[in-house]
Amino acid sequence: EPEVTQTPSHQVTQMGQEVILRCVPISNHLYFYWYRQILGQKVEFLVSFYNNEISEKSEIFDDQFSVERPDGSNFTLKIRSTKLEDSAMYFCATIRGGASGELFFGEGSRLTVL
Amino acid sequence: AQKITQTQPGMFVQEKEAVTLDCTYDTSDQSYGLFWYKQPSSGEMIFLIYQGSYDEQNATEGRYSLNFQKARKSANLVISASQLGDSAMYFCAMRGEAGSYQLTFGKGTKLSVIP
Numbered sequence: 682e683p684e685v686t687q688t689p690s691h692q693v694t695q696m697g698q699e700v701i702l703r704c705v706p707i708s709n710h711l712y713f714y715w716y717r718q719i720l721g722q723k724v725e726f727l728v729s730f731y732n733n734e735i736s737e738k739s740e741i742f743d744d745q746f747s748v749e750r751p752d753g754s755n756f757t758l759k760i761r762s763t764k765l766e767d768s769a770m771y772f773c774a775t776i777r778g779g780a781s782g783e784l785f786f787g788e789g790s791r792l793t794v795l
Numbered sequence: 796a797q798k799i800t801q802t803q804p805g806m807f808v809q810e811k812e813a814v815t816l817d818c819t820y821d822t823s824d825q826s827y828g829l830f831w832y833k834q835p836s837s838g839e840m841i842f843l844i845y846q847g848s849y850d851e852q853n854a855t856e857g858r859y860s861l862n863f864q865k866a867r868k869s870a871n872l873v874i875s876a877s878q879l880g881d882s883a884m885y886f887c888a889m890r891g892e893a894g895s896y897q898l899t900f901g902k903g904t905k906l907s908v909i910p
Contacts (some may be wrong), residue, residue: 714896722884724840724900737897770838774898784830786840786894 685709685773694794697762702790704756704773705715713756714774714784715748717741724772730756763794796821799901800886806906808877815862815871816904818887824848830898831861834884840862846870858862874906882908888904 688703701781704713715727728738747759760767773787798821808814820829831843846854846861854861864872870889874881884905888898 712896716898723902724888724898726897726899729896737895739897772840774896783842783845784890784898785842786832788839791838 684708684777684785685787686781687744687771687773687790689790690788691791693734694763694792696765698762699785700760700767700792702771702773702792703761704758704787705754706756706775710775710782712776713750715758716772716774716786718772718789719766719769727758727771730790744785760792763792768792768794797824797827797889797891798901799889800897801901801904802885803904804902806904808874808878808881808906808908810908811876813873813875814877816874816885816887816906817874818870818901820868820870820887820889822868822889822891824891827889829861829863830888830890831870831872832857832888833881834886834903836883840886844872873877877893877908878907879910882906899901 686705694700706785713730718722718724726739729736745761750756770789770791774784774787777783800819808907812860828847829846833841833843844854844856844859844861853863858875860873884903886900886903888900890896
C-alpha cells in the first residue's frame with residue numbers, strides 16, 4: 682500500500698485554468714514534498730512543507746504555485762494559471778515515520794495542459 | 796550544489812543475471828544520502844534502497860544492493876537475478892545536509908530485461 686495517494690491520476694486542462702492536485706497520506710505525516718517530472722526529463726524538486734509551512738522551495742516554485750493543507754489530512758498543490766510547460770507528472774512524497782532517510786513517492790498525477 | 800551522473804542511458808540484461816547500474820555523485824556536504832528509484836512505464840516512482848553517507852555497511856533490500864564507494868563518490872545499484880518485471884527506468888538521487896529532502900536526481904538508466 683502506498684504511503685500517499687494522489688488524485689487525480691490524470692488531468693487535462695486548458696491553458697490559463699487553475700489546477701489543484703491532491704495528496705493524502707495513509708498516516709499522520711508531517712513532512713510533504715512535491716516534485717515534478719516533465720516527460721522524458723529529470724525529476725525536479727518543487728517544494729517541501731512541514732508543520733503547515735513551506736520549508737524549502739526551488740526556483741521552479743514561483744508565484745503561480747501554492748501549497749496548503751486545508752483540512753489537516755489532504756495536502757494540495759495549486760497551479761493558478763497553467764501554462765503549456767506545466768505539463769508534467771507531479772509527485773507528492775513523504776517520509777515514512779521512524780524510518781531513516783526513506784522518501785516515498787505517490788503514484789503521481791499526470792497533468793496535460795492544452 | 797549537488798550533482799548526480801548516470802552514464803548509462805540504456806542497459807540490457809539477460810533474465811536471471813545480475814546487473815549493475817552506475818551512479819556517481821558530487822557534493823560538498825559531509826552528511827548526505829543516496830537513493831535509488833524504479834519508474835516503470837506506468838509512471839509511478841518506486842523507492843528501492845537508501846544509503847546514508849555515514850552508514851558503514853552497504854544497503855541491501857532483497858535483490859537490490861547498493862555498492863557504496865565513498866572515496867570514489869559512487870553509489871551503484873546491483874540487481875541480482877533479474878526478472879522481466881525489472882524492466883524500467885532507474886533513477887539515482889541524493890539529498891544534502893541532514894533534514895533536507897530536496898533530492899537531486901540523475902537522468903536515469905533504462906533497463907531492459909531479455910527473456
